[in-house]
Amino acid sequence: MNATRITVWNENWHEQNDPDVLTRYPDGIHGAIARGLAGHLGAAATVRTATQDQPEHGLTEEILAATDTLVWWGHMRHEAVADEVVGRVVEHVLGGMGLVVLHSGHFSRPFRRLLGTTCSLGWRNDAAREHVWTVSPRHPIVDGVDLPIVLDQHETYSEFFDIPAPDETIFLSSFSGGEVFRSGVTFTRGHGRIFYFSPGDEAYPIYHHPEIQKVIANGAQWVAQEGRPHHAPAVVHLAEPEAAAAS
C-alpha cells in the first residue's frame, strides 16, 4: 500500500497572539498534530503542514491534488479563509480527498459547506473533565485506542450539535458538568470521507495525549484513498439502452 499523504492545516493564529499557546505548542498546534501522526504512522504516512498565513493559505491546487488526507484546525479566523480556497477544498473532498476536522473546526467554512447545517453547539470553557467513549468498538478508527480516554481538563462541548445524521457515530463524550457530545462522527460527501473529532482546544495540551494522537492517526488513514486522483461526481448523459444492454 502507498503511504498516506497527509497535510495538517492550521489557522496559526493563537500561536502568534497568545504566548501560553506557544508555550504549550512550541511548533504550533499543526506541529504537534503532525508529530503525533508521524510518530504513530511512521513509514505508512508522509506528513506536511500548511498554515493560513501562507500564500493561498498553503492549500494550492498542487498541494491538494497531492494530499490523501487534509487535517483541519481553525478557531478565530474561519471567515478570513478565502472563498477560492474554501471552494477548492470542498471540490477535492467531493472528489475523494479525506478530511479530518478537529475541535473548533466544526465552524470552519469547508465543514459547514459540506454538511449544509449551522454546526452550532453548546460550550463552556472551565476545565471540565471529559470522558471519551466509543459506541463502535470495532471501527478502524478505534483500533488500538484505550478507552475511555479521560481528559482531566478540557473545554466542554455539548448537544445539541447541529449536524446531519452522521454515517457513523464513533465517539461520545461526557463532561463533569453533566453534558454529552457526539465527539467523533463520520460523513461521506461525494467521493470523500470526513471524520470530525472534537477533542483539542488550544488552551489544553490535548494533542500531546497519546490516545488522542492515535485516534487522529487512525482517522487520517480511514478517510484516505491513497494515491487516487480526486474527481467529484458529475452528470452523466446515459447511453441508449441498447448500448447499456450490450455492455
Place this chain on the structure above:
Amino acid sequence: MNATRITVWNENWHEQNDPDVLTRYPDGIHGAIARGLAGHLGAAATVRTATQDQPEHGLTEEILAATDTLVWWGHMRHEAVADEVVGRVVEHVLGGMGLVVLHSGHFSRPFRRLLGTTCSLGWRNDAAREHVWTVSPRHPIVDGVDLPIVLDQHETYSEFFDIPAPDETIFLSSFSGGEVFRSGVTFTRGHGRIFYFSPGDEAYPIYHHPEIQKVIANGAQWVAQEGRPHHAPAVVHLAEPEAAAAS
C-alpha cells in the same frame, strides 16, 4: 384519530418480593407507568395493564390484536417468559404493533429476538446523577419535554450497549461517574416501530417524574399505528410482468 390502545406489561416480581419497591410503587411499576400515560394522553389513549403472573402472561392473541402499543418492563424474570408468548409478541411487532421497551427490558426476550444482538451493556447501581439530553430536538418523542432531564439518583447504564445501529438516536445520557449511554433509540422491525428508553429502575421513583412520563407518552404514540391490523411481511410470488405493467 382513534385513541391509542396501550397495554403496559410488567413482570411484577419486585413488587411481590421487595417491600421497598411496593412502597415506591404501590400500584406496581405498571400501575405507575399506566397512570403517567393516562395523565399525559387523556382521551387520546386507552391504557390497560398486564403482568407476567397472569395466564399467558396477560398477553393473549386477543389482547395483542387489540393493542396498538405494548410497553414492556422486566428485569428478574426474563427467562421465565414462555416461548409461545415471546413468539407472539415478536410476530405482532413485525405485523405493526408498536413496542416501547423500558430500562432492564433491554435484556427481555422479545427485544433481543427483534434486535438480534446480545443487548449487553455496562452498569453500576450507586445512585449516580443522570442527565438526559437529546440529539434530535424536533423528533415527536421530544415534543414538550424540558431538557436536559436531571435524575438526581439513578442506576448507571454505560456503553458499549450492544445494539444494531438505531434508526434514530433520540436521547443520550451522561452519569456523574463519567459514563455515557444511548438512552433513547428507535428501530423499525418488519412493519413495527420500537422505542427503547433506559430511565426507570425499580430502586428509584423515576416513573413518577413528569418529564419521564411525557417521554414515555410521546413514545407510546409515536410507535403506534392506531387501529391497523397486524400482519407481518410475507413472501410474495410476483405476478407475470405483463400483469404488473397493466396495473
Place this chain on the structure above:
Amino acid sequence: MNATRITVWNENWHEQNDPDVLTRYPDGIHGAIARGLAGHLGAAATVRTATQDQPEHGLTEEILAATDTLVWWGHMRHEAVADEVVGRVVEHVLGGMGLVVLHSGHFSRPFRRLLGTTCSLGWRNDAAREHVWTVSPRHPIVDGVDLPIVLDQHETYSEFFDIPAPDETIFLSSFSGGEVFRSGVTFTRGHGRIFYFSPGDEAYPIYHHPEIQKVIANGAQWVAQEGRPHHAPAVVHLAEPEAAAAS
C-alpha cells in the same frame, strides 16, 4: 391540528417558452401541483403558489415565515435564483420549515446548499417506463399510495445520485432501460425536514397522476411543523454546571 400552510414554487420558465408544456399544464406546473395538493388535503391544508418571475421570486421573509412547507420545482433557471433568496430559504429550512424538492430541483441552489454535495445523476429523456416501489411500506409518505406506481413514459434518472446518505429511503425506481434511482429520500437539516421526490418532468403529465399527487400531499404534510416559528439552531454558551444541576 392547524392546516398545513403550503407554498408551491415554480421557476415558471417552460410555461413561458414551450407551448407544449402550457398545453399539458395550462395553469403552470405549480398550478397542477397546487391543485393536486388541494384535492388530496382539502381543509387540512392551505395552498398558495409563488414563481421566480415575481418580486423576490415570490419568497419574501413574510411569506416564508407563514409557510410550513415549501414545494420547489425548477429546471432551467437555477442559477438565476438570487443569493439572498437562496440564503433565506436555507435559513427557514434550518429553522424548521419543511421542504419538498421535485424532479430537476435536485440541482436547485437551496437543495445543493442544504446537502453539500453535487447532487449530480445520470439521465436520458426517451420516454422510458418507470416503476416506483417502496422500501418503507409503513412510512407516512406511503400511506394510501397504491404501489408500484407505473409511469408509462418518463425521463430516466439513474444512479449514481450524488447525495449524502438519506435519513430514510422511501422510494426506489426502475426504468425500462435497466436503470435504478433512489426516487424518494428524506433528510433532516437543522430543525427542518426535506423530502426529495424525482417523478415529474415538464414533458410528461406526471403531476396529473393521482398516486403521484398523493405522494406529494403526504410528503408536504410529513415535512411540516404546522404553525411553529422558524428558528435555526444557534450557539449556546452553557450556564455554569451548578445552575444546570439545579434545573
Place this chain on the structure above:
Amino acid sequence: MNATRITVWNENWHEQNDPDVLTRYPDGIHGAIARGLAGHLGAAATVRTATQDQPEHGLTEEILAATDTLVWWGHMRHEAVADEVVGRVVEHVLGGMGLVVLHSGHFSRPFRRLLGTTCSLGWRNDAAREHVWTVSPRHPIVDGVDLPIVLDQHETYSEFFDIPAPDETIFLSSFSGGEVFRSGVTFTRGHGRIFYFSPGDEAYPIYHHPEIQKVIANGAQWVAQEGRPHHAPAVVHLAEPEAAAAS
C-alpha cells in the same frame, strides 16, 4: 496483513438432487464460489469449504474459531440446520466473525436470527435480465468492479425486502419485469460485519461471472477481522467511578 481465512458453506442439496445444477457447478456451488475467491484473492486468502451433510454441518467450534469470514449458501434445507449450529454461527458473528450471505440465504436461520425480521421478499423465476448498480461508488466492496453488472438471465427478487435498515446500501438491482431490489447491503451485529448479496441462483451460472466473483471476494475481505479471536459483547459491571477517573 494475515491472509483472510474464508470458509464457504453450502447446503449442497441441489447438487445431489438436480442434474442440471451439477452440470452447471460440477464442484458444487461451494466449489465455484471457492474457486472464484481463490482466483481473485490469491495469497491474500485461504479458502476451504463445508457442507450441510458433514458432521455438525462442517461448522465445528474449531472451524468457526479459525474462520475470519463465513460465506453462506442455502435454499431448500434451511430448517434442517441444527439449532446448535445456528447458535454457534450467530455467537461467532456477534464475536467478530464476518458473514457473507448469498441469494436465498436471506431465509437462512443465522441470517434471520441476526436481523430479527422475516427477511421475506417478492420473487419470480423467469430468466429476467438484472442490472446491478451501486449507490456507494467508493465502498471497498465496489472496488475494481465494472458496473452495472448485467446478468442476462436471473431469478427476480423484489421489494419489499423485510430487513432492518442496512448500515449501508451498496447495490441496487433492477429487473426487466420492472422490479427493484436492494441487492447488496451491510449490517453490523455485535462485533461482526455482515454482507448480503443477492445474485446467485442455482439455475443460472452466476458464480462463474467474474464481476460477481469480484464482489464476493471484496465482501469476504471487507467483513473479515483477520486473526482476531471471536468474543461477543458481554455485560460489564462497572468499576467504581474513582477507579475510572484514575485510569
